[in-house]
Amino acid sequence: MTDTRSDAVPSPVQPPRKPTVIVDDVHITYKVYATGRKANAGDSAGGHGLLKRRSPSMRRAEYVHAVRGISFTAYEGDAIGVVGSNGSGKSTLLKAIAGLIPANQGAIYAEDNPTLLGVNAAIINDLSGERNVILGGLALGMSREEVLRKYDDIVAFSGLKPRFLDLPMRTYSSGMAARLRFAIAASVEHRVLMVDEALAVGDKGFQKRSEQRIRELREKAGTVFLVSHSLPPIQKTCNRVLWVEEGLLRMDGPVDEVLEAYTEFTG
Numbered sequence: 001m002t003d004t005r006s007d008a009v010p011s012p013v014q015p016p017r018k019p020t021v022i023v024d025d026v027h028i029t030y031k032v033y034a035t036g037r038k039a040n041a042g043d044s045a046g047g048h049g050l051l052k053r054r055s056p057s058m059r060r061a062e063y064v065h066a067v068r069g070i071s072f073t074a075y076e077g078d079a080i081g082v083v084g085s086n087g088s089g090k091s092t093l094l095k096a097i098a099g100l101i102p103a104n105q106g107a108i109y110a111e112d113n114p115t116l117l118g119v120n121a122a123i124i125n126d127l128s129g130e131r132n133v134i135l136g137g138l139a140l141g142m143s144r145e146e147v148l149r150k151y152d153d154i155v156a157f158s159g160l161k162p163r164f165l166d167l168p169m170r171t172y173s174s175g176m177a178a179r180l181r182f183a184i185a186a187s188v189e190h191r192v193l194m195v196d197e198a199l200a201v202g203d204k205g206f207q208k209r210s211e212q213r214i215r216e217l218r219e220k221a222g223t224v225f226l227v228s229h230s231l232p233p234i235q236k237t238c239n240r241v242l243w244v245e246e247g248l249l250r251m252d253g254p255v256d257e258v259l260e261a262y263t264e265f266t267g
């Protein structure tokens with residue numbers, strides 16, 4: 001439509017921003033089998049219950065509608081904070097964007113393969129930190145030579161003392177393991193990187209390095225999603241925030257505006 005008003009000021013022409021992720025009316029429902037007493041009410045004919053094999057028909061299926069019709073578009077250069085109460089559907093949404101769980105309804109279009117980096121990301125606990133760096137790098141598409149070239153930087157970024165690198169990862173604290181995972185993932189340039197709570201685990205130095213890395217990824221026109229219950233990392237790195245509550249997108253907008261409303265909501 002043409003603006004015919006004589007006082008209309010022509011806006012400067014901006015190059016169109018390129019979408020990297022389009023989430024279109026996505027619904028995700030988990031089907032869970034309840035194993036509580038009620039669910040096993042028909043299961044009382046003999047046996048001591050706990051270890052007894054139950055046929056699926058005897059278990060009560062329940063449905064958790066974790067994401068209920070969320071839509072938004074992310075663009076290159078966006079760093080998007082994702083906030084919301086516990087259990088509101090943030091991780092479920094990111095897992096679906098990463099292609100780890102299917103949407104029951106709606107569609108997700110993503111450029112490249114979005115990488116989800118979570119505190120629970122796969123790591124082989126019986127292998128040493130060193131082996132995990134190499135395997136993790138290979139899994140992210142680096143060549144062996146590339147991983148070896150970046151190895152020292154990855155370890156330095158993680159802030160782990162080198163002696164730990166020879167030990168199996170099961171001997172690491174959860175914070176140490178999360179730092180190493182972030183360091184591995186941050187060594188690759190991602191078009192779409194999603195970080196779920198990983199920044200909350202490190203000390204101040206690690207948090208600074210992580211925030212800096214997120215800014216760099218964003219400057220290189222990647223898209224970063226950052227789920228966090230701690231708001232300062234979002235304030236420091238993001239240009240936009242999605243607020244998810246009870247599976248619905250409650251707000252999508254500039255950082256200050258959304259965080260102000262969210263803080264008011266959470267008290």
Ligand SMILES: Nc1ncnc2c1ncn2[C@@H]1O[C@H](COP(=O)(O)OP(=O)(O)OP(=O)(O)O)[C@@H](O)[C@H]1O
Pocket residue numbers: 030031032064066084085086087088089090091092093
């Ligand atoms: N694997 C699963 N099976 C069944 N229900 C699940 C599963 N994962 C999550 N849920 C349920 O889906 C809903 C959303 O969970 P989700 O983990 O996405 O929330 P969240 O916003 O990331 O929470 P938090 O901030 O506590 O990490 C919750 O009700 C949760 O109980």
